[in-house]
Amino acid sequence: MITFLLAIVLLIIGYFTYGKYVEKIFGIKEERNTPAYTMKDGVDYVPMGTKKNSLIQLLNIAGVGPIFGPIMGALYGPVAFLWIVFGAIFAGAVHDYLTGMISIRNKGAHLPDLAGKFLGKGVRHVVNAFSLLLLVLVATVFVTAPAALLANLTPAWISIGVIIALIFVYYFVATILPIDKIIGRFYPFFGALLVISAVGVGVGLVVTGAPIPEMTLQNMHPDNIAIFPLLFLTISCGALSGFHATQSPIISRTTQNEKNGRKIFYGMMITEAVIAMIWAAAAMSIFQPGELSALLASGGPAAVVSEVSILMLGSIGGTLAILGVIVLPITSGDTAFRSARMIVADYINVKQIQISKRLMIAVPLFVISIVLTQMDFNLLWRYFSWANQSTAMIALWVGAMYLGLQKKNHYIASIPATFMTMVCVTYILNAPIGFGLSMSVSFIGATVVTVLFVALFAKSMWKTHQTDVLFDVDDSLGKAS
Incomplete structure (x- = not known):
């Protein structure tokens, strides 16, 4: 219990200390007009208040990831707590803040355009493909996961196929309509369910004195799966999540002032980490590693959510908690499709003011996702995890380059970027869905690739520091300043 409470305290302290430091490094400009005003179109660029944006x-970033991922990561034991706490403070929240704020500085641009600007034009095409792959996978996962949970709460005559169809209908409407019509209007109610579920389970753990394991670096995974690199993709x-890099630009187009960025981007990542801590702790305290593994094998993470919710809060409270968990993926799935539509529109330079233009892009995306729902969830999750963290790696390198070109402290981004490069390359070289190489060979190969990335970045930084001319990092600046 002490480990759990200390972790929550560290996350809160991290927001007020390191979050403030990251904001200072970035250098906000309160007097600068944001894209919500300079590019206002009534569809995607719409000024909204800080509370609503936060x-x-x-809800955009907190899909099933901060619940299902930590539940599966709980198999490793309390070492998972370390990644949640320090990963969120020094990597995830930095990632979210930089992608959101750099997007604000660049007309609300999405990650592919930012990667093209700061890492090279050729990279834009690669990142565009990566981002779309990730978003379609996320949207698909976030249809099947809540549908499975809802199926347990509805009468037997309502099939899971009907539930999936209804979720797709909601996603389609939310993707097409202006952001303030559905997402901006109904999310406060969804947020109430989210708070009830997370706080309810968290308080239940404390009140009942749940036997949450204290800190140990021992790998408790019943199948003895190595902590590196899989833990850093599972949670x-x-x-830290690359999916967030696809969501932050949505809010960068509705943010009224740069001073609100720390609360919106850094703060909400910390809040998501608290949710992750609660569910990881619940899974560890209620189930032994072997029991948890068996339940995951038989019913998946959704079964764990149902058992934890009912056990901690009773039938009524547990049902509300489950509804709160259902809200998370649904409120990320809709914005996943929305973000995919916006990325494709930016890539092919098609304005989205006319609804016919939105339909032209959205319909094919939904057709692909419907086909993917026929795939095995566990297989989808493996591809999602790798694509997700690879996108995070790219976004962190974008942030590092942005800061480095201004001769600011790029280490807040380049260090986690280096670590995630090692994680992602090791995984894809070793994993069955990748090259299937031995772990030792994969580790060596990943080291070579990571060193190459660092060398290329160092070369760019060396060139930058040889001149007094600063790169045009913001749309508001001239070619040089």
Whole structure:
């Protein structure tokens, strides 16, 4: 219990200390007009208040990732707590803040355009493909996961196929309509369910004195799966997630002032980490590693959510908690499709003011996702995890380059970027869905690739520091200043 409470305290302290430091490094400009005003179109660029933006950002980024991921990561034992806490403070929240704020400085641009600007034009095409792959996978996962949970709460005559169809209908409407019509209007109610579920389970753990394991670096995974690199892909959204880099630009187009960025981007990542801590702690305290593994094998993370919720809060409270968990993926799935539509529109330079233009892009995306729902969830999750963290790696390198070109402290981004490069390359070289190489060979190969990335970045930084001319990092600046 002490470990759990200390972890929550550290996350809160991290927001007020390191979050403030990251904000200082970035250098906000309160007097600078944001894209919400300079590019206002009534569809995607719409000024909204900080509270509403913060809530939407939290619901956007907090899909099943900060619940399902930590539940599966709980198999490793309390070492998972370390990744959630330190990953969120020094990597995830930095990642979210930089992608959101750099997007604000660049007309609300999405990650592919930012990668093209700061890492090279050729990279833009690669990142565009990566981002779309990730978003379609996320949207698909976030249809099947809540549908499975809802199926347990509805009468037997309502099939899971009907539930999936209804979720797709909601996603389609939310993707097409202006952001303030559905997402901006109904998210406060969804947020209430989110708070009830997370706080309810968290308080239940404390009140009942749940036997949450104290800190140990021992790997408790019943199948003895190595901590590196899989833990850092299994627990993604609760610590560091590339999916967030696709969501932050949505809110960068509705943010009224740069001073609100720390609360919206850094703060909501910390809030998501608290949610992840609660569910990881619940899974560890209620189930032994072997029991948890068996339940995951038989019913998946959704079964764990149901058992934990009912056990901690009773039938009525547990049902509300489950509804709160259902809200998370649904309020990320809709913005996943929305973000995919916006990325494709930016890539092919098609304005989205006319609804016919939105339909032209959205319909094919939904067709692909419907086909993917026929795939095995566990297989989808493996591809999602790797694509997710690879996108995070790219976003961190974008942030590092942005800061480095201004001769600011790029280490806040380049150090986690280096670590995630090692994680992602090791995984894809070793994993069955990748090259299937031995771990030793994969580790060596990943080291070579990571060193190459660092060398290329160092070369760019060396060139930058040889001149007094600063790169045009913001749309508001001239070619040089």
